[in-house]
Amino acid sequence: MSESPARERPPTGAVPPTGPTFVGMRGQPPQNLADVLERVLDKGIVIVGDIQVRLLDIELLTIKVRLMVASVERAQEMGINWWESDPFVSTGGEENRGNGHQDQLERRLAALEQRVAGRSTENGTDARPGERRPSEVRSAEAQTGEAQPAGDADR
Amino acid sequence: MSTAEPTVVHAYGLVPAGATPAVTEGIDSSDLATLDLGGLAAVVSELSADRYGPAAWRHHAEDPRWLEVVVRQHHAVLQSLVEQVDVLPLRLPGIHESVAVLETQFRSQWDELAEAFDRVRGHVELGAKVYLAGRDRHDEPSGEEPPPSTGRDYLQRRLDSARAREHVHAGRQAVLLDAHESLTRAATHARVNPLQDPALSGRGEPMMLNAAYLVSRARTEEFWEQARTSAEALGLEGMSLEVTGPWPPYNFTDWTWPSDGGSPA
Numbered sequence A: 001m002s003e004s005p006a007r008e009r010p011p012t013g014a015v016p017p018t019g020p021t022f023v024g025m026r027g028q029p030p031q032n033l034a035d036v037l038e039r040v041l042d043k044g045i046v047i048v049g050d051i052q053v054r055l056l057d058i059e060l061l062t063i064k065v066r067l068m069v070a071s072v073e074r075a076q077e078m079g080i081n082w083w084e085s086d087p088f089v090s091t092g093g094e095e096n097r098g099n100g101h102q103d104q105l106e107r108r109l110a111a112l113e114q115r116v117a118g119r120s121t122e123n124g125t126d127a128r129p130g131e132r133r134p135s136e137v138r139s140a141e142a143q144t145g146e147a148q149p150a151g152d153a154d155r
Numbered sequence B: 001m002s003t004a005e006p007t008v009v010h011a012y013g014l015v016p017a018g019a020t021p022a023v024t025e026g027i028d029s030s031d032l033a034t035l036d037l038g039g040l041a042a043v044v045s046e047l048s049a050d051r052y053g054p055a056a057w058r059h060h061a062e063d064p065r066w067l068e069v070v071v072r073q074h075h076a077v078l079q080s081l082v083e084q085v086d087v088l089p090l091r092l093p094g095i096h097e098s099v100a101v102l103e104t105q106f107r108s109q110w111d112e113l114a115e116a117f118d119r120v121r122g123h124v125e126l127g128a129k130v131y132l133a134g135r136d137r138h139d140e141p142s143g144e145e146p147p148p149s150t151g152r153d154y155l156q157r158r159l160d161s162a163r164a165r166e167h168v169h170a171g172r173q174a175v176l177l178d179a180h181e182s183l184t185r186a187a188t189h190a191r192v193n194p195l196q197d198p199a200l201s202g203r204g205e206p207m208m209l210n211a212a213y214l215v216s217r218a219r220t221e222e223f224w225e226q227a228r229t230s231a232e233a234l235g236l237e238g239m240s241l242e243v244t245g246p247w248p249p250y251n252f253t254d255w256t257w258p259s260d261g262g263s264p265a
Helices: A003-008 A033-042 A050-054 A056-069 A072-084 A099-122 B054-060 B064-082 B099-108 B110-120 B151-185 B217-236
Strands: B007-016 B032-036 B040-048 B123-132 B189-192 B207-216 B239-247
Touching (some): B040 B099, B123 B217, B151 B189, B151 B239, B217 B239
Antiparallel strands (some): B007 B040, B123 B207, B189 B207
């Protein structure tokens, strides 16, 4: 990042620091698609619904959408945290949130992760959601709160 | 929408019962209705089951163009709501068989919904992203030095520049954390999200922070003031701050609150 601008700079070294580029969007609806997608597909409260239960595939599909717009590695990174740390895994309708069930869910999530990882590397071999019974995993969203500010981005 | 056509009910969000926000239309130009659930009301609209039912979602949900339209329309309703009343946003896909079914579902998790609503009551979400702008006061002219005459010179120079880089890096991290902490203090809660890839953010500069803040409506001025101050500090370290909002509090709807308030570890 810093190499190419360095060559363009005048040789005096007297370039002032880049001013604070504060961009406020106050009063206007934010329109950045990435921001909207991140929020609408990733966040917001989930309602247990019988249609929604059958739509579990869509939870997986939102990851695929991410894979389309984000880099593969980044999306995988997000995807993994995403599936693993979901505190709100339930059985849709059955109120069965016992531990044994959770183990089962974890195994299934691991399998889903692999599928996602597989898809992203194969990129295009799009296995349709087939025989999976989505009735037990309703929401596999992530707590993404543990992400950190960029560590190495400025190297 | 004509009753001849099978419909599904799409739910956008929850607002205080009795609120009468003026929102023009929902997805697919549908008419919005508020469904009073006692204390809270769901903002809903009826959509064509053919075009927005489960089968449509399965068919289209991998199509960013279809999804973008639905996402934007869903968001537009919530955005319009949050500018008028407190709102608890619901995630997509939010379709239900009928109003009766939706009501049963909402009631079955009423306590959680009410609790979640209480957490965002009187609040909006503001987003902050920090980008590395590319150059700053640490950048030194590099083209003037003569080429190193000896291997020792060369290594010394490399060592110096590595040290300088580390120093700059640490400085940036400190300012970044300070900015996040200051913004967090002006907010009720904060959440740090994964950094967006340049492909997603649409900007070439690396993203350094992608955070959301739950800010009391009464304190938004204070938050914006703090953002201005932080932007200056970040600017000196070659970083730029972009603040967006107010958003519906999408990032703050979880049942379980992060105990640390979402500060970066």
